[in-house]
Amino acid sequence: MRYEFKRYLQENAEITEEQLKQLEGEIQKRVIEENKILLHSGEVCEHFYYVEEGLLRFYSIDEKGKENILEFAPEKWIVVDRASFYFNEPSEFYIDALEETTVAVLDKEFIDIASEISPQFRKYNERILQNHIRHLQNRINRLIGKSAEERYLHFIERYQDIPNRVPQRMIASYLGITPESLSRIRRELSHN
Amino acid sequence: MRYEFKRYLQENAEITEEQLKQLEGEIQKRVIEENKILLHSGEVCEHFYYVEEGLLRFYSIDEKGKENILEFAPEKWIVVDRASFYFNEPSEFYIDALEETTVAVLDKEFIDIASEISPQFRKYNERILQNHIRHLQNRINRLIGKSAEERYLHFIERYQDIPNRVPQRMIASYLGITPESLSRIRRELSHN
DNA sequence: TTCAATTCTTAACATACATCAATGCGCTTC
DNA sequence: GAAGCGCATTGATGTATGTTAAGAATTGAA
Numbered sequence: 112m113r114y115e116f117k118r119y120l121q122e123n124a125e126i127t128e129e130q131l132k133q134l135e136g137e138i139q140k141r142v143i144e145e146n147k148i149l150l151h152s153g154e155v156c157e158h159f160y161y162v163e164e165g166l167l168r169f170y171s172i173d174e175k176g177k178e179n180i181l182e183f184a185p186e187k188w189i190v191v192d193r194a195s196f197y198f199n200e201p202s203e204f205y206i207d208a209l210e211e212t213t214v215a216v217l218d219k220e221f222i223d224i225a226s227e228i229s230p231q232f233r234k235y236n237e238r239i240l241q242n243h244i245r246h247l248q249n250r251i252n253r254l255i256g257k258s259a260e261e262r263y264l265h266f267i268e269r270y271q272d273i274p275n276r277v278p279q280r281m282i283a284s285y286l287g288i289t290p291e292s293l294s295r296i297r298r299e300l301s302h303n
Numbered sequence: 304m305r306y307e308f309k310r311y312l313q314e315n316a317e318i319t320e321e322q323l324k325q326l327e328g329e330i331q332k333r334v335i336e337e338n339k340i341l342l343h344s345g346e347v348c349e350h351f352y353y354v355e356e357g358l359l360r361f362y363s364i365d366e367k368g369k370e371n372i373l374e375f376a377p378e379k380w381i382v383v384d385r386a387s388f389y390f391n392e393p394s395e396f397y398i399d400a401l402e403e404t405t406v407a408v409l410d411k412e413f414i415d416i417a418s419e420i421s422p423q424f425r426k427y428n429e430r431i432l433q434n435h436i437r438h439l440q441n442r443i444n445r446l447i448g449k450s451a452e453e454r455y456l457h458f459i460e461r462y463q464d465i466p467n468r469v470p471q472r473m474i475a476s477y478l479g480i481t482p483e484s485l486s487r488i489r490r491e492l493s494h495n
Numbered sequence: 496t497t498c499a500a501t502t503c504t505t506a507a508c509a510t511a512c513a514t515c516a517a518t519g520c521g522c523t524t525c
Numbered sequence: 526g527a528a529g530c531g532c533a534t535t536g537a538t539g540t541a542t543g544t545t546a547a548g549a550a551t552t553g554a555a
Contacts, residue, residue: 241390243436244436255476287448490535
């Protein structure tokens with residue numbers, strides 16, 4: 112099942128066929144091979160990536176070389192380092208593909224034109240921004256208030272398919288713990 | 304020193320004197336006494352609070368009664384539970400005053416009218432949204448990637464005045480650790 | 496199928512952080 | 526000035542999580 116970006120736009124941003132025609136040139140479709148890096152730390156993030164099929168990852172790498180995963184982006188998600196994209200600053204993050212992934216690639220031009228010709232798109236764009244904030248806020252709340260085990264249980268509840276698609280060490284990274292700790296947590300949970 | 308909201312708007316959102324006149328009726332000024340709660344969990348957050356003087360706090364309370372502080376808002380900051388405000392959902396958070404605080408209170412009406420009459424305000428509003436995301440994103444990155452000590456050092460570096468204005472247990476809460484742990488971290492740092 | 500590489504698990508041990516309880520300090524309030 | 530309160534500190538101890546190292550399981554490529 113492919114989640115076509117154009118259909119997604121029609122459904123979520125109420126973009127008309129006609130408006131789509133005007134925007135068509137601004138939407139690039141790309142197939143990203145597994146492990147390909149789309150954004151390197153230090154570069155300015157110039158694109159939104161809408162995932163039609165596959166799985167992207169948004170993460171940082173610290174001084175010791177440890178990866179810290181901020182977000183997984185499966186089908187129908189949009190990934191972008193908004194800070195870098197909006198403020199034109201070098202990003203401190205990476206984006207790569209955990210599977211072969213089909214994306215729609217959007218640039219500033221697209222956002223500007225779409226906002227111009229469609230007030231609905233503008234609203235849609237604000238909605239996903241607000242939604243993003245809600246998401247980050249809740250994530251912080253869990254990180255400062257919940258144990259690793261609780262965070263893990265929440266994760267598998269919320270992202271049911273992700274655990275089947277990524278190595279467990281990446282889930283550990285998302286949760287902010289080591290792979291060994293996650294392995295122990297899982298064992299203890301299975302004993303009950 | 305009082306950071307007047309109107310002057311702030313002129314400087315940051317390029318609002319003109321004339322536009323201010325139109326908006327004046329939508330801006331409420333309030334003095335909040337210390338410990339007063341402005342938003343309770345379960346209520347819909349109907350207001351933005353711009354802090355002219357004083358200090359607000361944005362936090363949750365979990366099942367065990369533990370407070371988890373997501374944000375301190377000193378002078379010139381804006382506090383709002385955007386998720387609740389935008390989506391009209393009951394908030395899961397609280398906002399209260401850690402000092403007697405003078406705020407400008409804004410509601411949806413204000414945001415709508417200001418966006419209508421001033422494209423600059425619209426841009427300004429988007430800019431603070433994007434900035435908020437950058438802020439949350441970096442906070443998550445530190446929570447999953449850094450030790451409590453590193454997070455503490457970052458905190459006092461970034462928010463130099465806050466430590467003098469709030470009890471240490473609240474800084475501990477912001478960092479996601481207990482007051483006792485923070486006390487020990489501070490002792491060890493002072494021994495070097 | 497075999498081999499190599501990666502990932503997961505486990506164990507032993509180390510460290511970071513939490514919990515509980517006691518103390519003392521600085522405030523307020525009477 | 527005494528009593529009470531909230532807060533910070535400290536110590537003893539417990540628990541969660543990290544580290545290191547090894548082996549088992551899984552995967553992928555030849």
